[in-house]
Amino acid sequence: MRWTVVLASLFLCELADIATLSYSAPAIRTDWHLSITDLGVLTSATFLGMFVGALLGGRLADRYGRRTILIAAAAFFSVCSILSALAPGYTVFAALRFLTGAGVQATTGVLLVYAVEMFPRTSRGRYLSVMIALGGLGVPLIAGAARLLVPLGPDGWRWVFVVGGVGLIPAVLGALLLPESVRWREIHGRRTPAELLVDRLERDLTARGVVLPEPEVRAAEPRHGLAELRSSRYLRRTVVTSAVMVLAILSYYGFNSWVATLLVDRGFDTTQALTISAVLALAPVLGALAALPIIDRWERRRTSGVLCALVAVAMLVFALTHDTVALVVAGFVAALLLQANTAVLYAYLPEVFPTTLRGIGSGIANGAGRIAGVANGFLIAAVAGVAGFTGVFLTTAVLVLLAGVVLWTFGVDTRGRALDDIAGDGTVADPGERLTAGRS
Template sequence: MNRIPVVTRSHIKWAALLTTLLFFDMADLNALAYALPAIRAEWGLSLGEVGIATSATFLGMFCGSIIGGRLADRFGRKRVIIGATAFFSLFSMLTATATTVTELSIYRLLTGAGLQALVVVLLTYAAEMFPRQFRGRVQALMLGVSLLGVPALAFFSRWVVPLGTGSWRFVFIAGSAGVLVVILAWLWLPESPRWLEGKGRIEEAEKTVLLLEREAEAKWGGPLPEVDTVPAPIPASKPSDLIRQGLLRRTAVLAIGYGFGLIGYYGFNAWLPLLLTETGLTTAESLTYTSILSLAAVPGALIALLFIDKIERKWAVMMLFVGMGLFMLMFGFGSGAPMLLTSGLLITFLAFASTTCIYTYMPEIFPTHLRALGTGTANGIARLMAFGSTFILAAILGSLGFTAVMLFLAIAMILAGIVIGLLGERTNNRALEAISSLKSQEPTKVPANATATTRVGEERI
């Protein structure tokens, strides 16, 4: 897997399918934010009840991250990708039937669990399946295209929500459409060879490896590069290995840094329509602003194509997070439509550039047998921090107002950048096995004419 020097035809097909799944995930993730102003007006919700409904999604994400990661490490990446998509689509559809804030919160909790389980396992799968020198760019392209789901749902919401009482329900129905892609995922996606090798299923792993080698040789125009051996993978053992000294530090740094980042990002994104109504805008006007700001999502993710495989990822994350914090200060302390639109567009632009980098970075730092669980655990703890922050944000908004909320979010973003940048692991253009090794080891060569079976056995993929 490490010697594949090009993106093959199969890689392109898998990336297209994963992008489609992520499109619906991204759309559904933002569904509550777009429907919430109308729900609050229709049901007469207090800010506290709004906080409960919003936090339910984050609590579900916490559960889904850890459970989805554990299931993927035990039962395989492909099964969980398919199961998580079906799960979140079902409960998004049920959200459209909610009649009380309790029902709404329960359905969004379960939807959030499915959404985040899919993201964690999909990122793990992408990290394991694509060539290391293209990992960042492939994920940037996948995320950039899938983020079309955000403005698509934003403009759909802008059109459908003002139609009348209960029209917000169509927002959740639209978000559940990802279930339509499940059959293609079952037919087209192979299981990860790295995961199969860890389970001793070498023959199944070799089928995919040999397919990629044949396609790569045809595209490369000759024999593939020699195999670089890397430090032996950490032997598969128990989930408790995640708290061993080296991995515990990585998990803690990622969880805390990303947690501050999510407080800033989701505090801004999930609360934005409501925050804008607090400045005096109508629901329709706030949704118009939100729709315009969402247009920066796709170019923000795609701009990462220019640097994601060139600049060390942790430094890129740090600079983007700190930049977001500074523009949040402009958004909070500025006044007038031009300032709100300019700073809001820049926040959204940097947010999705940073999302591309952090999504690529997370699964890279864990060994194969703990990659999904490690990613899910760090992600889940970060979501739990975001869950707790919703109550703080509701209290700040209710007592101190809009500007104080933006100051709080800006501080969180700057702290996120400092933690990841100063304490994170170096991952750029390194083999996954070399990153996950807790001690340095010099690579050695394996003859280029070695058989596929020998390469799998000696390199451990």
Template structure:
């Protein structure tokens, strides 16, 4: 796969399906936030009730990241993606028929479980099915398309919620529409060829690679580079994550995700409240927030300009330094224009950083543990988001909004140091090359697509 120098027809079809999957994922992820005020009025809930439902959903996301990743490493990527979409779609639909806070909380926990299981495995799938020189740009494009689901759901909510006291139910019904794309994905997406080669070598996987190679030859008019030798890997288990060098990688990734997710979510989620604390009216605060949110999709697209040209850890270091500086500017700005410009730049930087992070998450683990490793890192960030909600609330009440922004800026600098100094180099490297220092391996002779036939006796092949 890595020697293919262009995106083939198959790659482009997969891109459309993967983008559609993330579109509905992002739409459903934000559905409760959009209808929470209406549900609160309809059921006479307190702010604490709304906060409880929101917080509980993050715990579901944590579990989904890890469980989904582990199952994907055992059973394959494709079925877990479709199954996770089926889970969150079913419980999003169930949310429309909830009658109280208890059953709605349970449904939203299970929605969060499915959403994050799908996201982690989708990121893993992209990393394994696209050539090394395109991995970053494809992740950024899929994220940019996915982010369009947020304003799309917001527009739908704005249309249906005010029309009826129960109008919020239709937002959850639309959130279940992702199941349609999941059915398409089952028919269109092949199983990851890397996972297949490492677990269940098949003629279908070899035929797929052959078709991709033939399409690439037609598009370029030249022969492809020779197949590079790949190491044959022994069987593994999650216990490997407790041994070096994987222990260092999972520790660095989890620490980074804890810091950067808390800082990014802290800014996005608390911005309206922080603005009100600084003298904005509620209407002005929401108007300001919606204005700068327009930069989210362009931020992900911005990443396509450098994500495959600059080393991933270097990009994340620079992005987080910029994030920290912009937070400090935002914290102490007194002029509205400076506040607006720095806010727009903050959103651009956050989502460009998300594209780089999404690319980096699955790259640093071997195929047999890739989805689980990415799931643990992502799950650590979700738990941190849950905890940071209470920390920021306390800091806002006790220390003031400027101190909150200052602390978020310091956290961004800390994230930059962690990933920049300790992160693994991954840009333009095959996944096997990144992983080969981990395994006990012996060289595999260069061969054509039927690599397993060229290397008899090898039971587990990482890619």
């Protein structure tokens, strides 16, 4: 439970920080006299940083450990967020958003790898859903903070970025409470501390009356070199997961990051737009909870396909309606189901790669999605300029539908399977599997 709380707190701060720009954008645009294209550049700078963070964080986590990089990345993005509040102008602010994005995505990617390796195979999806649900509180919290702080004056938006630096607190807690991944320790020759951790956890569970199954003994896991990502098995998985993340990110951020700005362009004033956005920001928390009963029950790739289709329908209504109530309801449903799908994808991505490639493999897929985020700023700005509010959200509906089709058609089955079986080696020993079996 302590792990779940710490990881959820890290995820909360990560989501809060990445949302700071979305909710501050209208005020920044007014304060610095920016065009919508200028805002697109800021969004793209953030995503370019996230691309770098996805690759660098994943690779460093494979080499130096999940826990170490997770804590360092969280502290880094928090400091950069606070510095963003002090930016004297547009150029410095854009550079700081790049650095913040790098830290944020390194945190997210390594957090997912850590959770997949440290929680039971039969329930790791549910653990992730709980963490994402609790972490999702970061979005309404930052939306509420923006609603209170932005109207205070011309510099009110700067305090929103100070709030975004709260990630320093769970970073310290993580350093105190989180152990290193059992799988990572074992494959890097640190078997003794890994076994000691497993033994301690098993004793704790036994003392609480939990009957543990017999441990499943397997051969030692082979180490995979980086070049093996080009093998037929892992190349296909890398391409498929990357394509899905590109389409999913374009849709997710095309919807969530531009709602407040485009509502203003549609005729709502800034206060109304922020109020509607704050209401929609509550949906992701419920969306992650909505994933709880299905994420470990049904195959992830098919679950994602169904969710993507439902999101597309909700986005169509959001794009076409002129009724305010219908707009809010459709937007809420779209945001809710987008987050449910995010929980499914976040469980799926790290599962399809072996331990020594898990950080970089899932990092490449996440990084591809973040490069799409770079393009997203320009794409949405261009679509908005030509087709306005309706055109933007019709576009996001098509993109999310394509993401579901690709994963349904070309993905691999992962639900309830041991990580080594998914990797395809069939020979992998894992004290982590002993750990997860005992905690199921």
